[in-house]
Amino acid sequence: MTKRQFLVSVIGGHKCTDKVSELAAEVGRIIADSGAALVCGGLGGTMEAACRGAKEAGGVTIGIIPGEDKNRANRFVDIVIPTGMGFSRNTLVVGTGDVVVALPGEYGTLSEISFALIGKKKVYGFDTWDIKGVIKLKDVGELKEVLDREKEG
Amino acid sequence: MTKRQFLVSVIGGHKCTDKVSELAAEVGRIIADSGAALVCGGLGGTMEAACRGAKEAGGVTIGIIPGEDKNRANRFVDIVIPTGMGFSRNTLVVGTGDVVVALPGEYGTLSEISFALIGKKKVYGFDTWDIKGVIKLKDVGELKEVLDREKEG
Amino acid sequence: MTKRQFLVSVIGGHKCTDKVSELAAEVGRIIADSGAALVCGGLGGTMEAACRGAKEAGGVTIGIIPGEDKNRANRFVDIVIPTGMGFSRNTLVVGTGDVVVALPGEYGTLSEISFALIGKKKVYGFDTWDIKGVIKLKDVGELKEVLDREKEG
Amino acid sequence: MTKRQFLVSVIGGHKCTDKVSELAAEVGRIIADSGAALVCGGLGGTMEAACRGAKEAGGVTIGIIPGEDKNRANRFVDIVIPTGMGFSRNTLVVGTGDVVVALPGEYGTLSEISFALIGKKKVYGFDTWDIKGVIKLKDVGELKEVLDREKEG
Numbered sequence: 001m002t003k004r005q006f007l008v009s010v011i012g013g014h015k016c017t018d019k020v021s022e023l024a025a026e027v028g029r030i031i032a033d034s035g036a037a038l039v040c041g042g043l044g045g046t047m048e049a050a051c052r053g054a055k056e057a058g059g060v061t062i063g064i065i066p067g068e069d070k071n072r073a074n075r076f077v078d079i080v081i082p083t084g085m086g087f088s089r090n091t092l093v094v095g096t097g098d099v100v101v102a103l104p105g106e107y108g109t110l111s112e113i114s115f116a117l118i119g120k121k122k123v124y125g126f127d128t129w130d131i132k133g134v135i136k137l138k139d140v141g142e143l144k145e146v147l148d149r150e151k152e153g
Numbered sequence: 154m155t156k157r158q159f160l161v162s163v164i165g166g167h168k169c170t171d172k173v174s175e176l177a178a179e180v181g182r183i184i185a186d187s188g189a190a191l192v193c194g195g196l197g198g199t200m201e202a203a204c205r206g207a208k209e210a211g212g213v214t215i216g217i218i219p220g221e222d223k224n225r226a227n228r229f230v231d232i233v234i235p236t237g238m239g240f241s242r243n244t245l246v247v248g249t250g251d252v253v254v255a256l257p258g259e260y261g262t263l264s265e266i267s268f269a270l271i272g273k274k275k276v277y278g279f280d281t282w283d284i285k286g287v288i289k290l291k292d293v294g295e296l297k298e299v300l301d302r303e304k305e306g
Numbered sequence: 307m308t309k310r311q312f313l314v315s316v317i318g319g320h321k322c323t324d325k326v327s328e329l330a331a332e333v334g335r336i337i338a339d340s341g342a343a344l345v346c347g348g349l350g351g352t353m354e355a356a357c358r359g360a361k362e363a364g365g366v367t368i369g370i371i372p373g374e375d376k377n378r379a380n381r382f383v384d385i386v387i388p389t390g391m392g393f394s395r396n397t398l399v400v401g402t403g404d405v406v407v408a409l410p411g412e413y414g415t416l417s418e419i420s421f422a423l424i425g426k427k428k429v430y431g432f433d434t435w436d437i438k439g440v441i442k443l444k445d446v447g448e449l450k451e452v453l454d455r456e457k458e459g
Numbered sequence: 460m461t462k463r464q465f466l467v468s469v470i471g472g473h474k475c476t477d478k479v480s481e482l483a484a485e486v487g488r489i490i491a492d493s494g495a496a497l498v499c500g501g502l503g504g505t506m507e508a509a510c511r512g513a514k515e516a517g518g519v520t521i522g523i524i525p526g527e528d529k530n531r532a533n534r535f536v537d538i539v540i541p542t543g544m545g546f547s548r549n550t551l552v553v554g555t556g557d558v559v560v561a562l563p564g565e566y567g568t569l570s571e572i573s574f575a576l577i578g579k580k581k582v583y584g585f586d587t588w589d590i591k592g593v594i595k596l597k598d599v600g601e602l603k604e605v606l607d608r609e610k611e612g
Binding site for chain 1: 461463464466496514520521523527529534535536537538539540541542543550551554555578
């Protein structure tokens with residue numbers, strides 16, 4: 001019997017500012033450091049930055065992409081799940097995580113926050129959509145504490 | 154060649170108050186009166202009330218349900234599309250409508266609003282989630298005007 | 307309460323010979339004559355021919371298409387369900403029919419036959435994949451008898 | 460930039476004989492030995508046996524399951540992708556593999572063979588559905604050669 005891999009979903013826009021990109025990379029690093037694998041939508045922007053951070057810290061990255069072509073995943077994704085389902089894959093991105101970290105994003109991110117909350121997952125948000133149920137974090141130090149706690153639970 | 158059926162998606166909670174139920178039924182009647190077919194998630198609450206209203210006005214109702222068993226659709230659905238896809242079917246509910254009417258609802262409704270806005274659809278809201286891009290309507294009279302205008306466009 | 311619309315799914319290739327096209331159109335006519343609505347994948351070839359036949363006989367046609375753009379449905383589809391899910395929509399095409407008629411087709415048709423049989427649906431085949439469980443029909447006259455019988459059941 | 464993980468999908472029935480179970484486990488071992496990660500539908504029968512074999516050889520296993528509850532995956536799955544999409548997840552199981560190994564199975568396996576061939580993937584079959592396009596293997600030694608060759612390509 002295997003010990004299940006703990007998984008953290010990172011959601012956010014496929015475009016982002018440099019500042020958000022650095023935040024995403026730091027989030028990726030913290031996830032990898034905690035021993036969790038990172039799951040995301042596999043494309044650019046916050047997703048690419050988070051994967052980059054996770055790889056820099058020696059972690060594992062999973063990208064659940066909307067199309068059928070694995071080459072469309074960003075270059076920091078280890079394991080590509082090509083769905084061919086378009087935006088319907090958003091349910092899978094958050095359904096796969098044991099917890100969810102939400103970064104700034106557009107309506108796609110909002111749909112993912114919705115699905116995560118439907119599934120009663122904990123959603124930790126950095127400067128993202130202000131939706132009832134999202135737990136706001138102020139800095140990545142708080143995320144580190146949260147992940148340590150979640151993994152014990 | 155056939156003239157495409159104009160379709161209006163109605164989204165909202167699977168439970169609702171009597172007052173919202175009456176609103177939903179009135180929305181259904183107006184959609185049917187306009188000559189549009191009504192699309193929804195096919196379950197209870199606002200969905201059932203909207204279908205009931207549409208049937209009272211002689212309209213056609215389509216229910217895109219999460220499960221595989223057609224019997225789970227509410228009894229006012231004419232055409233049942235059983236997806237077996239759970240909440241991932243939410244993309245289809247709004248993707249099928251030419252316009253979307255949003256009633257009060259929970260996170261499922263929020264996910265549908267998100268997907269409608271991703272698809273650049275017009276979303277007309279009655280007392281629903283306050284999301285940038287949703288066009289708020291005050292009463293069903295406004296909806297009637299909107300549908301008449303949409304169908305011409 | 308509404309009486310559910312009886313639905314017949316027609317599956318087959320998106321390209322076909324003239325002979326198969328005429329067969330598909332005849333199948334569409336018989337479905338419409340029986341009072342059933344026709345469901346298909348909404349694209350060309352056998353799907354378009356079947357929809358054409360159904361419309362010639364005054365029937366209703368539903369196209370569950372792989373993409374997000376309703377304009378990609380063939381011109382004989384009344385009600386377009388744009389899934390954006392690619393081939394994953396094949397489950398819905400057969401899941402929606404109360405019975406399934408299989409025409410000649412490629413691997414997509416084979417996947418639909420598989421899903422119909424998983425769902426324990428009756429699959430009536432005309433010169434299609436020779437899979438255990440498919441009920442072979444010799445001519446459209448037999449289909450007419452079958453549909454009359456199914457609707458009573 | 461990361462080197463993508465090479466992935467092999469194993470498809471087959473959720474129930475199987477002891478003999479097929481041993482074959483599946485051997486297939487899992489060979490996949491792990493080759494350095495590939497194993498992808499499957501995550502349930503019992505051939506899927507569980509293949510995952511068991513892969514874990515015995517120190518490999519990584521990914522289960523793309525039909526439901527939403529990770530606990531429904533077999534106990535040899537490391538990374539669980541809970542889709543909530545029922546049989547529609549079959550497209551993902553084969554879409555994720557760079558090559559596909561087909562074991563004995565029922566209609567679900569047939570649908571997966573169909574989708575793999577739609578996607579122009581190589582499908583290597585052990586005593587499975589006799590469908591045009593499936594490359595039949597006689598023993599696991601042949602699979603070992605195939606995987607070594609595929610990874611170089």
